[in-house]
Amino acid sequence: MRVAIIGYGNVGRAFARLLEQKRSAYPFRIVAVHTARHGSAYDLKGLPVEPAFGPAAPTVDEFLANARAEIALELTPLNPESGEPAITHIRTALQRGMHVITANKGPVAFASAALHEEARRAGLEFRYEATTMDGTPVYNLVRNNLPGVKIEGFAGVFNSTTKVILAAMSRGLTLDEGIAEARTLGIAEADPVFDIDGWDSACKAAALANVIMDARVTPQQVDRRGIGKLTPEKLAEIQATGKTVALVARAKRAAGAVKLRVRAEVLDKDDILASMRGTSNLLVLETDLMGKLGVFTLKPGLDQTAYGLFSDLVDIARSL
Numbered sequence: 244m245r246v247a248i249i250g251y252g253n254v255g256r257a258f259a260r261l262l263e264q265k266r267s268a269y270p271f272r273i274v275a276v277h278t279a280r281h282g283s284a285y286d287l288k289g290l291p292v293e294p295a296f297g298p299a300a301p302t303v304d305e306f307l308a309n310a311r312a313e314i315a316l317e318l319t320p321l322n323p324e325s326g327e328p329a330i331t332h333i334r335t336a337l338q339r340g341m342h343v344i345t346a347n348k349g350p351v352a353f354a355s356a357a358l359h360e361e362a363r364r365a366g367l368e369f370r371y372e373a374t375t376m377d378g379t380p381v382y383n384l385v386r387n388n389l390p391g392v393k394i395e396g397f398a399g400v401f402n403s404t405t406k407v408i409l410a411a412m413s414r415g416l417t418l419d420e421g422i423a424e425a426r427t428l429g430i431a432e433a434d435p436v437f438d439i440d441g442w443d444s445a446c447k448a449a450a451l452a453n454v455i456m457d458a459r460v461t462p463q464q465v466d467r468r469g470i471g472k473l474t475p476e477k478l479a480e481i482q483a484t485g486k487t488v489a490l491v492a493r494a495k496r497a498a499g500a501v502k503l504r505v506r507a508e509v510l511d512k513d514d515i516l517a518s519m520r521g522t523s524n525l526l527v528l529e530t531d532l533m534g535k536l537g538v539f540t541l542k543p544g545l546d547q548t549a550y551g552l553f554s555d556l557v558d559i560a561r562s563l
């Protein structure tokens with residue numbers, strides 16, 4: 244299958260490396276990539292991980308018209324205010340008859356129901372496993388393995404950048420030094436304020452709640468507070484009491500609606516939500532038939548995000 248990629252940064256390159264690694268068993272080809280400042284590149288025989296960019300296609304529609312791909316990957320930066328321009332990129336690809344896979348949580352948080360419906364009408368797939376907890380099956384877990392189960396709520400620690408920053412601050416480093424560590428790992432958002440202020444977690448929580456709880460919320464409706472007010476001194480005080488801090492996202496059904504909250508919570512050190520180290524992340528689902536169950540990933544990185552995209556790609560290819 245031929246793949247076109249809109250947005251070719253940390254995640255796009257990690258995905259291209261994974262495809263190279265799996266080439267003999269999975270003959271997918273990246274035939275086109277498009278970026279904001281570096282230009283566009285095309286080759287129907289398949290592009291290398293570091294393609295030679297030519298001038299940028301004037302619009303994403305023209306890029307996709309030239310790409311001649313069957314699947315489009317949307318990998319541009321998160322916009323927590325509206326999910327754009329990624330939502331428009333996805334619509335454009337669907338209108339051009341392409342299946343779409345994204346790691347961008349914005350479109351899922353703002354428009355998952357509408358995009359699913361547009362894909363369904365066109366006989367296409369819209370998939371986004373990599374948006375929440377990298378490659379850990381979260382959406383696929385609920386869709387494929389929990390038939391008939393109603394999700395009543397969830398609690399998740401699923402922003403890796405704030406975990407890296409908090410760990411750095413508890414070693415006495417500054418917020419900026421923590422951001423630099425996360426950037427080196429390639430996991431910070433293009434604007435890391437979206438991690439620090441809890442927008443990334445709010446978008447993941449809204450995306451999850453909309454898909455697995457049919458919540459119909461936007462990230463703006465998440466009661467959100469990030470880690471921006473924490474200092475190394477405050478963290479040391481908290482840790483001296485035997486507790487720790489993590490940015491926790493919670494969802495709960497209440498009075499016919501779903502309430503969402505993101506907070507830097509002070510947790511007992513033996514709380515399961517406090518147990519993840521480094522970039523590790525965790526989600527606990529509250530269900531009607533299976534009680535509480537969860538998934539976690541130990542120290543995921545870009546390779547696991549790439550796997551989230553790859554798992555969707557393989558799944559779509561198998562269904563054709």
Ligand SMILES: NC(=O)C1=CN([C@@H]2O[C@H](COP(=O)(O)OP(=O)(O)OC[C@H]3O[C@@H](n4cnc5c(N)ncnc54)[C@H](OP(=O)(O)O)[C@@H]3O)[C@@H](O)[C@H]2O)C=CC1
Pocket residue numbers: 249250251252253254255277278279280281282318319320321328346347348373374377429430431432433544545548
């Ligand atoms: N990094 C991670 O660990 C994870 C990231 N994600 C999500 O994946 C997405 C990509 O992340 P990441 O690769 O780290 O981001 P980067 O900032 O590294 O790359 C973003 C890419 O998008 C391009 N771009 C920006 N705006 C546009 C536009 N309007 N049209 C076309 N291309 C555009 C940039 O172009 P140029 O190169 O020219 O600047 C760049 O190539 C984000 O939505 C992020 O939230 C999800 C899971 C994990």
Ligand SMILES: N[C@@H](CC=O)C(=O)O
Pocket residue numbers: 374376377401402403404405430431432438443
């Ligand atoms: N910035 C995000 C990247 C993955 O979604 C994070 O730190 O978790």
